[in-house]
Amino acid sequence: MKDTSSEDTPRKAWMSLLAKAPEGRVAALFDAQHARPAFTWLRAPEIGSTMVRARAGATGAPFNLGEMTVTRCALTLESGEVGHAYIQGRRKADAEMAALVDALMQTAQANRLRETVLDPLEAEMEAARATRAAKAAATKVDFFTMTRGED
Template identity: 60%
Template sequence: MKDFTRDETADRKAWMGLLARSDAADVLALWDQADLATDHQWLRAPEVGGVMVRGRAGATGAAFNLGEMTVTRCALKLADGRVGHAMVQGRDKRKAEVAALCDALMQGAEADAVRDAILTPLADMAQARRAARAARAAATKVDFFTMVRGE
């Protein structure tokens, strides 16, 4: 098993988060276009379950249980021994499988190909969604002004 440095752990956290937050249709379409399919064996086949989501009032208060969320998780091992994990929101087992495959491939020589074919386009799509959401919010902005009265 590979020991990850602090930077590698942060990088892995970033790509796994990006895959988990991305729309399943986008992830699967990019995966199919990339033609990166590889043989693997399941360590844990995709399974659907639930997790408790916790929150904090004002981000500083005491933690409380906000509610439950459905997730799908899996773990797989490539022929060369690399292991990939994934946990994604919802019940999409194929998205979890592709995310785990991306995780495993990012730990080897295929990392640049996965980054170019899948992760960079997903990051661009996420940025475009954020910009569109910000533009919609900016369109509703009301500028209040005060007039100085002469007395």
């Protein structure tokens, strides 16, 4: 099997980012700056599920925890680049947008897309994560020792 972890790292990163984006957010960022290109479906958006697995005791043998909804699609640009999307939830419009960005990231538009869509999206999601982490941190217990019993 080919070692894909190195060669596909950037693509893996942007596809993972697009999959976790809030509903409609990628389209809002994209449509503000770009026109949607023509494309043909390789696989029209389809809703299905993925079985989420976990490990007994967090590190042991895998077990099936339960399923989650997933929408997937694949498309081809007129210039031939193929875009894929696998995203959480039942979101056909978001899946189409994610696959379009995936395809366009393989074209000369990649740098502009990164600046106008991926970077702002990543910053927003990071800010949301940081806010949540900061609220959690504010509930961290600071223990202090009361008077001990011995004289």
